[in-house]
Amino acid sequence: xxxxxxxxxxxxxxxxxxxxxxxxxxxxxxxxxxxxxxxxxxxxxxxxxxxxxxxxxxxxxxxxxxxxxxxxxxxxxxxxxxxxxxxxxxxxxxxxxxxxxxxxxxxxxxxxxxxxxxxxxxxxxxxxxxxxxxxxxxxxxxxxxxxxxxxxxxxxxxxxxxxxxxxxxxxxxxxxxxxxxxxxxxxxxxxxxxxxxxxxxxxxxxxxxxxxxxxxxxxxxxxxxxxxxxxxxxxxxxxxxxxxxxxxxxxxxxxxxxxxxxxxxxxxxxxxxxxxxxxxxxxxxxxxxxxxxxxxxxxxxxxxxxxxxxxxxxxxxxxxxxxxxxxxxxxxxxxxxxxxxxxxxxxxxxxxxxxxxxxxxxxxxxxxxxxxxxxxxxxxxxxxxxxxxxxxxxxxxxxxxxxxxxxxxxxxxxxxxxxxxxxxxxxxxxxxxxxxxxxxxxxxxxxxxxxxxxxxxxxxxxxxxxxxxxxxxxxxxxxxxxxxxxxxxxxxxxxxxxxxxxxxxxxxxxxxxxxxxxxxxxxxxxxxxxxxxxxxxxxxxxxxxxxxxxxxxxxxxxxxxxxxxxxxxxxxxxxxxxxxxxxxxxxxxxxxxxxxxxxxxxxxxxxxxxxxxxxxxxxxxxxxxxxxxxxxxxxxxxxxxxxxxxxxxxxxxxxxxxxxxxxxxxxxxxxxxxxxxxxxxxxxxxxxxxxxxxxxxxxxxxxxxxxxxxxxxxxxxxxxxxxxxxxxxxxxxxxxxxxxxxxxxxxxxxxxxxxxxxxxxxxxxxxxxxxxxxxxxxxxxxxxxxxxxxxxxxxxxxxxxxxxxxxxxxxxxxxxxxxxxxxxxxxxxxxxxxxxxxxxxxxxxxxxxxxxxxxxxxxxxxxxxxxxxxxxxxxxxxxxxxxxxxxxxxxxxxxxxxxxxxxxxxxxxxxxxxxxxxxxxxxxx
DNA sequence: CCACTCACG
DNA sequence: GACGTACGTGAGTGGC
Numbered sequence: 001x002x003x004x005x006x007x008x009x010x011x012x013x014x015x016x017x018x019x020x021x022x023x024x025x026x027x028x029x030x031x032x033x034x035x036x037x038x039x040x041x042x043x044x045x046x047x048x049x050x051x052x053x054x055x056x057x058x059x060x061x062x063x064x065x066x067x068x069x070x071x072x073x074x075x076x077x078x079x080x081x082x083x084x085x086x087x088x089x090x091x092x093x094x095x096x097x098x099x100x101x102x103x104x105x106x107x108x109x110x111x112x113x114x115x116x117x118x119x120x121x122x123x124x125x126x127x128x129x130x131x132x133x134x135x136x137x138x139x140x141x142x143x144x145x146x147x148x149x150x151x152x153x154x155x156x157x158x159x160x161x162x163x164x165x166x167x168x169x170x171x172x173x174x175x176x177x178x179x180x181x182x183x184x185x186x187x188x189x190x191x192x193x194x195x196x197x198x199x200x201x202x203x204x205x206x207x208x209x210x211x212x213x214x215x216x217x218x219x220x221x222x223x224x225x226x227x228x229x230x231x232x233x234x235x236x237x238x239x240x241x242x243x244x245x246x247x248x249x250x251x252x253x254x255x256x257x258x259x260x261x262x263x264x265x266x267x268x269x270x271x272x273x274x275x276x277x278x279x280x281x282x283x284x285x286x287x288x289x290x291x292x293x294x295x296x297x298x299x300x301x302x303x304x305x306x307x308x309x310x311x312x313x314x315x316x317x318x319x320x321x322x323x324x325x326x327x328x329x330x331x332x333x334x335x336x337x338x339x340x341x342x343x344x345x346x347x348x349x350x351x352x353x354x355x356x357x358x359x360x361x362x363x364x365x366x367x368x369x370x371x372x373x374x375x376x377x378x379x380x381x382x383x384x385x386x387x388x389x390x391x392x393x394x395x396x397x398x399x400x401x402x403x404x405x406x407x408x409x410x411x412x413x414x415x416x417x418x419x420x421x422x423x424x425x426x427x428x429x430x431x432x433x434x435x436x437x438x439x440x441x442x443x444x445x446x447x448x449x450x451x452x453x454x455x456x457x458x459x460x461x462x463x464x465x466x467x468x469x470x471x472x473x474x475x476x477x478x479x480x481x482x483x484x485x486x487x488x489x490x491x492x493x494x495x496x497x498x499x500x501x502x503x504x505x506x507x508x509x510x511x512x513x514x515x516x517x518x519x520x521x522x523x524x525x526x527x528x529x530x531x532x533x534x535x536x537x538x539x540x541x542x543x544x545x546x547x548x549x550x551x552x553x554x555x556x557x558x559x560x561x562x563x564x565x566x567x568x569x570x571x572x573x574x575x576x577x578x579x580x581x582x583x584x585x586x587x588x589x590x591x592x593x594x595x596x597x598x599x600x601x602x603x604x605x606x607x608x609x610x611x612x613x614x615x616x617x618x619x620x621x622x623x624x625x626x627x628x629x630x631x632x633x634x635x636x637x638x639x640x641x642x643x644x645x646x647x648x649x650x651x652x653x654x655x656x657x658x659x660x661x662x663x664x665x666x667x668x669x670x671x672x673x674x675x676x677x678x679x680x681x682x683x684x685x686x687x688x689x690x691x692x693x694x695x696x697x698x699x700x701x702x703x704x705x706x707x708x709x710x711x712x713x714x715x716x717x718x719x720x721x722x723x724x725x726x727x728x729x730x731x732x733x734x735x736x737x738x739x740x741x742x743x744x745x746x747x748x749x750x751x752x753x754x755x756x757x758x759x760x761x762x763x764x765x766x767x768x769x770x771x772x773x774x775x776x777x778x779x780x781x782x783x784x785x786x787x788x789x790x791x792x793x794x795x796x797x798x799x800x801x802x803x804x805x806x807x808x809x810x811x812x813x814x815x816x817x818x819x820x821x822x823x824x825x826x827x828x829x830x831x832x833x834x835x836x837x838x839x840x841x842x843x844x845x846x847x848x849x850x851x852x853x854x855x856x857x858x859x860x861x862x863x864x865x866x867x868x869x870x871x872x873x874x875x876x877x878x879x880x881x882x883x884x885x886x887x888x889x890x891x892x893x894x895x896x897x898x899x900x901x902x903x904x905x906x907x908x909x910x911x912x913x914x915x916x917x918x919x920x921x922x923x924x925x
Numbered sequence: 926c927c928a929c930t931c932a933c934g
Numbered sequence: 935g936a937c938g939t940a941c942g943t944g945a946g947t948g949g950c
Contacts, residue, residue: 670933764940
């Protein structure tokens with residue numbers, strides 16, 4: 001028996017069943033020449049969907065579609081009336097049969113049929129052959145006649161319902177196991193197939209009788225014993241008819257098939273064949289889907305080599321006439337895909353004005369369509385170059401960019417989507433090379449276009465600086481001359497298209513499709529909407545705070561200078577260090593390894609303050625004010641968008657190793673909360689009048705994920721029972737009762753719990769708690785003694801990481817850890833800790849992503865369109881909503897977040913979401 | 926442009 | 935036995 005994980009898996013598709021389903025599911029469609037192709041279309045889509053949808057575990061290694069060859073089979077020799085009542089195939093279906101066989105061939109799949117045998121017999125024959133060789137078999141059909149074949153290795157799959165039927169499913173349907181299905185059918189008959197059976201007996205009664213007597217022959221032999229007179233008589237009178245019926249329903253497992261199983265090995269379709277078939281039928285959306293799925297892995301298309309992505313010549317065109325633009329649109333429609341890039345006046349998509357759009361369909365060919373260029377001098381109107389109007393270009397491209405059958409490809413589509421959304425275009429569908437790269441290579445390198453171009457294409461794109469200058473002399477893109485702008489912009493679209501051709505096929509090949517399709521791509525538009533929504537800040541409050549902080553800083557500055565005996569720049573760690581440790585002669589001055597400067601961070605200053613020194617304490621105060629003022633109050637006021645009056649952050653989807661988002665310009669994921677002065681800044685985040693803010697955060701999500709991943713019963717039970725997890729840890733590690741726990745002991749346990757998530761070290765824990773390294777080590781030892789499963793989890797994770805170079809989240813996201821291969825033991829241990837942390841932090845991040853992706857639909861379905869998701873802060877989502885919707889919104893939000901793992905992951909601990917609401921973000925906590 | 930510091934989870 | 939450390943971010947400032 002081959003390795004069960006790797007043994008072949010044969011899929012046998014009931015082609016006739018597929019055809020009839022396709023025919024009835026779709027309205028009549030004809031192609032240009034009048035030939036009806038509705039069923040062909042439905043069939044092709046179903047076949048493609050099956051090839052595309054199956055998860056990694058269920059992927060076929062072998063595949064064939066089985067058809068009926070004609071109306072008469074060996075069963076008509078046994079019973080001429082078999083299937084005699086079947087109406088002929090509908091008139092408009094008949095010409096589609098041969099086209100459907102072409103479709104199967106075009107997809108590179110074997111089509112099997114044989115005169116004298118039904119498709120079911122061929123399926124039975126192949127299924128049995130494969131099973132006997134130790135293969136797994138899936139029969140794709142909903143025909144109950146095939147259920148007799150089901151066993152431990154053969155199952156059925158209903159592709160419309162996406163449900164798999166095994167032995168249990170048969171029992172549900174027939175009331176007996178698969179081995180007695182034919183006995184039941186022999187008794188019950190089948191009016192659709194004109195199988196007579198025994199009168200007065202249906203499936204229910206048949207199952208009851210077979211279960212009682214064991215099988216058909218025994219039942220017929222003992223028919224005299226049946227109590228019910230009518231049933232007894234029928235069983236006696238129609239015994240022979242039952243036997244004939246059994247023959248009719250019994251599938252032949254010995255059909256003399258000629259094609260061997262090996263011929264069914266799955267292979268990628270040949271591009272030319274498949275695309276020409278699709279084009280002949282005029283299936284535009286299918287064309288796009290097929291290209292999207294196979295990328296350039298299609299056999300016979302240029303392989304992914306230099307030939308494909310390195311064009312022989314470069315042809316970049318500046319489009320300034322309607323005719324040329326129309327030609328591009330035609331080419332895009334024909335190709336079914338286009339790479340797009342927008343050029344604007346700002347990196348902030350909420351401030352940026354559209355300047356031009358570049359497009360590319362194939363490597364080496366791209367165009368730039370200027371729409372917002374102005375003159376190079378200040379005399380704007382006089383020197384603006386000739387270009388198409390923005391309005392005309394938008395109206396011309398809108399149908400293409402919104403066409404569901406045309407795939408739009410971009411590098412960081414979220415940016416372009418926001419820009420285009422502001423022009424009234426809703427881009428769909430799309431692929432994003434930045435996100436594909438992230439799904440594949442998170443942690444290996446960055447995912448910006450220039451970096452990817454260097455790595456995958458060995459190209460250094462024209463630096464933006466080269467065309468726009470640097471520093472205060474830098475000009476915006478609308479002032480770049482058209483020739484330079486065209487070279488730069490068209491190159492971006494060209495490179496993005498070439499990157500897509502390299503990266504897209506890797507998704508399927510490296511098992512990253514699910515991460516990309518379920519955690520990356522759908523989030524892009526959700527974030528775009530959140531960014532466009534923005535959040536309101538109370539600028540008056542921020543300005544007032546800024547003044548308060550400035551006043552505080554000024555008086556502290558005087559005091560500090562007096563204490564130091566001279567003036568110096570308090571904000572300079574270098575100068576401060578010299579004052580403290582050289583001039584004032586305080587002890588404990590540690591120099592940093594890199595520059596040799598004294599360390600003056602909060603930890604050091606706090607220690608000095610604790611010794612009774614005033615100056616360090618004042619500096620700490622000063623630093624807090626300085627930080628809050630420069631990073632928050634002043635910066636936030638400056639970030640308010642003049643048009644919307646709100647602050648629009650930008651979420652970076654591909655920044656972290658672990659799958660977390662990051663927020664920038666401004667960063668709204670590090671708004672103060674830990675100190676009262678800091679919380680005043682949070683109070684400046686407010687809703688519009690009549691609205692409230694609602695903050696929903698996952699309670700202890702990372703510890704819950706850890707409890708599940710490491711499978712720690714004590715932790716899981718504590719979470720299920722709603723026990724304070726830090727108190728529980730304290731009770732286990734320090735042997736104290738949970739009730740009336742000393743807050744200091746709980747604090748220590750909390751630090752241990754966080755330490756575990758970070759890949760604990762005695763040094764780190766000691767520093768966090770201000771205890772000796774020896775004591776910290778004692779705590780850690782005690783912890784691992786109580787929770788040995790954690791140690792095991794950590795060891796397993798590090799082993800996996802070292803073997804593969806990456807770790808995985810519960811949702812399959814790969815996080816590559818570079819430092820694991822370091823020779824320097826310190827850096828390598830750093831990698832080991834990162835490897836322990838990444839699956840935990842990453843799984844939590846995946847859960848947040850799932851919740852966010854589902855949130856808009858969940859709100860909409862509850863009639864809560866007015867509830868707007870504004871912010872994400874790693875374990876928290878912030879919403880703005882009319883106060884009247886508070887309770888209903890809270891329910892939907894909580895349910896969506898708590899169920900975010902489902903249905904693909906059944907977490908063994910509950911997820912708990914705490915919701916708060918209020919007139920500002922601080923109150924909402 | 927890097928180092929340092931510090932805000933958040 | 936010596937490395938010199940908690941995990942993941944972004945932003946402001948000083949200083950070379």
